Amino acid sequence: MEHALEVENLQKSFSNSSFSLKDISFAVPYGSIVGFIGENGAGKTSTMGTILGTLRKDSGYIRAIGEEMSDEKHELKEHIGVVYDSMNFPGNLDMTKLGKVMKHVYKNWNSETYSHYIDVFSLPKKQAIKSFSKGMSMKVSLAVALSHDAKILILDEATAGLDPVAREDILDMFSEFVKDQKRSILLSSHITSDIEKIADQLVFIKKGEIVLRVSTEELLNNYTIVQCEAHDVEAIVEKSISVRKRDNHMVDVLLPYNKELPLQYRKKDFTIDDITLLLMKGDVKREGTLIK
Numbered sequence: 656m657e658h659a660l661e662v663e664n665l666q667k668s669f670s671n672s673s674f675s676l677k678d679i680s681f682a683v684p685y686g687s688i689v690g691f692i693g694e695n696g697a698g699k700t701s702t703m704g705t706i707l708g709t710l711r712k713d714s715g716y717i718r719a720i721g722e723e724m725s726d727e728k729h730e731l732k733e734h735i736g737v738v739y740d741s742m743n744f745p746g747n748l749d750m751t752k753l754g755k756v757m758k759h760v761y762k763n764w765n766s767e768t769y770s771h772y773i774d775v776f777s778l779p780k781k782q783a784i785k786s787f788s789k790g791m792s793m794k795v796s797l798a799v800a801l802s803h804d805a806k807i808l809i810l811d812e813a814t815a816g817l818d819p820v821a822r823e824d825i826l827d828m829f830s831e832f833v834k835d836q837k838r839s840i841l842l843s844s845h846i847t848s849d850i851e852k853i854a855d856q857l858v859f860i861k862k863g864e865i866v867l868r869v870s871t872e873e874l875l876n877n878y879t880i881v882q883c884e885a886h887d888v889e890a891i892v893e894k895s896i897s898v899r900k901r902d903n904h905m906v907d908v909l910l911p912y913n914k915e916l917p918l919q920y921r922k923k924d925f926t927i928d929d930i931t932l933l934l935m936k937g938d939v940k941r942e943g944t945l946i947k
């Protein structure tokens with residue numbers, strides 16, 4: 656499968672913080688939406704910043720639409736639409752003026768598409784964007800990101816300020832965006848129900864490390880969370896992905912299969928939220944190393 660975005664062995668440390676991104680590798684195939692999941696401070700925004708070049712990486716490779724990203728390759732950034740959880744445009748502009756500015760920023764700027772999204776999002780054209788609500792501001796960023804023929808959208812908490820009705824419409828828009836198999840989306844969100852709805856691949860990050868990469872279908876259909884007594888965990892721990900001790904001597908275990916197990920292992924129904932909790936709060940095994 657061809658990938659719109661590839662991140663390989665990405666490392667990034669900060670001089671003023673003990674946090675680092677450790678050997679981050681994942682890919683975003685054409686036609687897919689990849690959900691990027693992790694708790695506060697796990698490294699999602701830093702990873703996205705490093706991909707976009709707003710943060711300088713220490714080492715590793717980042718390829719977008721088949722070409723290695725570098726500071727010199729400005730044209731590659733044309734192909735990436737970005738939405739953060741806050742709007743980064745000059746607040747004194749209104750939507751019409753913003754469109755005129757963006758026309759000079761992006762070679763492939765499409766004024767008609769931009770007008771279309773202004774209408775779809777019911778944004779006022781002649782009001783300074785600094786007076787917009789959080790949800791409206793997010794729609795401004797989305798309208799811009801969707802109007803320069805981007806092949807990849809990088810969305811960091813892009814649905815956070817939206818009400819459920821707007822969220823549903825925008826999630827549908829994202830699914831539509833990748834439908835022609837020529838574009839793709841990397842999306843981080845704490846609203847895992849959104850991710851569950853639209854992402855076909857999931858990448859979980861914990862303390863700067865990728866702890867699980869899996870397709871949503873595989874995770875929901877073939878993985879299992881079992882609960883057992885602490886003394887029963889040894890028999891399954893070898894094959895487990897994450898083990899979380901609960902208060903009452905019980906243990907939750909994430910297993911990468913869904914076969915019948917002896918009675919002492921009780922299968923639990925789960926959502927992506929439950930998986931996230933188990934990965935973030937449990938001891939995770941990743942290729943033989945334990946990430947506590």
Ligand SMILES: Nc1ncnc2c1ncn2[C@@H]1O[C@H](COP(=O)(O)OP(=O)(O)OP(=O)(O)O)[C@@H](O)[C@H]1O
Nearest residue numbers: 669671672674693694695696697698699700701702
């Ligand atoms: N410019 C910076 N200088 C120093 N430390 C930084 C810098 N940017 C990020 N960090 C640190 O990197 C870590 C990861 O932050 P990041 O914003 O990537 O997390 P996140 O997963 O996006 O979290 P959230 O869900 O809260 O947005 C944090 O500990 C943060 O303090």
